[in-house]
Every structure is written in structure tokens, then in C-alpha cells.
Amino acid sequence: KNEVEQSPQNLTAQEGEFITINCSYSVGISALHWLQQHPGGGIVSLFMLSSGKKKHGRLIATINIQEKHSSLHITASHPRDSAVYICAVHFQGAQKLVFGQGTRLTINP
Amino acid sequence: ETGVTQSPTHLIKTRGQQVTLRCSSQSGHNTVSWYQQALGQGPQFIFQYYREEENGRGNFPPRFSGLQFPNYSSELNVNALELDDSALYLCASSLDKLYGYTFGSGTRLTVV
Numbered sequence: 001k002n003e004v005e006q007s008p009q010n011l012t013a014q015e016g017e018f019i020t021i022n023c024s025y026s027v028g029i030s031a032l033h034w035l036q037q038h039p040g041g042g043i044v045s046l047f048m049l050s051s052g053k054k055k056h057g058r059l060i061a062t063i064n065i066q067e068k069h070s071s072l073h074i075t076a077s078h079p080r081d082s083a084v085y086i087c088a089v090h091f092q093g094a095q096k097l098v099f100g101q102g103t104r105l106t107i108n109p
Numbered sequence: 110e111t112g113v114t115q116s117p118t119h120l121i122k123t124r125g126q127q128v129t130l131r132c133s134s135q136s137g138h139n140t141v142s143w144y145q146q147a148l149g150q151g152p153q154f155i156f157q158y159y160r161e162e163e164n165g166r167g168n169f170p171p172r173f174s175g176l177q178f179p180n181y182s183s184e185l186n187v188n189a190l191e192l193d194d195s196a197l198y199l200c201a202s203s204l205d206k207l208y209g210y211t212f213g214s215g216t217r218l219t220v221v
Contacts, residue, residue, distance in 0.1 A: 031209075
């Protein structure tokens with residue numbers, strides 16, 4: 001079964017802390033997306049990964065294909081990073097993205 | 110390069126009515142996927158259109174239908190609206206059914 005699990009479901013931290021959000025999936029994938037969604041808002045694509053590591057500003061995404069696991073890291077977190085972060089996976093041979101449950105991140109000043 | 114544009118941004122409809130949501134895909138993209146995101150839930154796949162043909166469908170009833178036009182823009186139509194259809198409807202475009210998705214900001218539909 002094609003499944004995607006994220007942890008934690010909720011995360012509250014202080015401004016400046018290093019944040020890690022995890023995503024595990026069940027079978028082989030073509031690509032994994034990390035997405036950001038602000039309350040009431042649409043989805044913004046942060047990264048698309050099929051191997052290795054990508055960095056954009058304070059955001060870093062890594063993927064380990066053998067372990068079927070990806071992480072999203074935020075360095076020097078800021079209150080504007082508060083949002084729901086979603087891992088979405090394109091399983092091999094599938095048309096659709098399968099989404100994780102999301103991680104609700106709150107960064108307090 | 111323009112992104113994905115969805116219209117309208119918000120919509121209120123009465124149970125039993127019909128609604129049409131629109132999506133303009135990113136320039137150069139020929140594939141459009143529609144997702145429904147109920148409050149507090151993750152997005153669920155409705156269907157995908159590739160070069161004007163349906164290319165896969167999720168677990169949604171036939172009253173959810175779609176179209177893709179020659180310019181690759183797309184419509185999602187929902188007939189006989191039910192209260193549970195209240196959700197954020199997301200459109201994502203990509204090139205040749207591949208996985209480099211660009212998402213729109215969504216249409217928030219409220220059925221009363």
C-alpha cells in the first residue's frame with residue numbers, strides 16, 4: 001500500500017531554533033515534495049527531491065532512498081515560518097501525489 | 110513565466126447547486142491535476158488531465174467532472190453539491206505527467 005507518514009504532527013519552538021520534520025514512505029518513489037501551506041492558504045512547493053539533498057535559504061531537504069525517509073530542516077527559525085509543512089510522494093507508476101498528514105509548525109517570538 | 114492561477118478564490122453555494130472552478134496552468138505545462146482538501150485533512154486526488162484527456166481518477170463520484178482545453182487550462186465541475194463538498198480545491202500543473210508540480214492557491218468552496 002502506498003503510504004506516507006510524517007512526524008511530528010505538531011511542533012512548537014522558539015524563534016532561532018533548528019527545526020526538523022520527518023517523512024517516511026512505504027515503497028519506491030519517483031519523487032518526493034516538501035510543501036508549505038499557511039492557514040487558509042494554498043500550497044507552495046518548497047522542494048522536489050529524488051535523491052540527495054537540496055538547500056534554499058534557511059531550508060534544507062534531504063532524502064535517503066534506501067531507508068525511504070526524508071527530512072526537512074529549518075535553520076534559525078522565524079515566526080513567519082509558522083505554517084503546515086506537507087510531505088507528498090509520487091510513487092513509481094502512479095499519476096497522483098500521496099500526501100502526508102502534515103506537520104503544524106508554530107514558531108514563537 | 111506565470112504560475113498556476115485558480116478562480117474564483119472563494120465561493121459560497123447552496124446544497125444541490127452546481128459549481129465550476131477554473132485553473133490556468135503554468136506556461137509550458139500540459140498536465141493538470143485537481144485535489145480536494147477538506148478542513149484539517151491532507152489533499153485527496155480527484156483526477157488528472159493530460160492533453161485534454163482524463164489520465165486517472167481518484168475515489169470521487171461521477172458528479173465530479175472535469176475538462177481540459179487546448180490551451181491546457183482546466184475546469185472542475187461539481188453537480189448536486191453536498192455539504193461535505195465544502196473544501197479547498199487545489200489545481201497543480203506539470204509537464205508530460207511528470208512530477209514537477211506547480212500548485213495554485215486554491216478555491217475555497219463553502220456549501221451551505
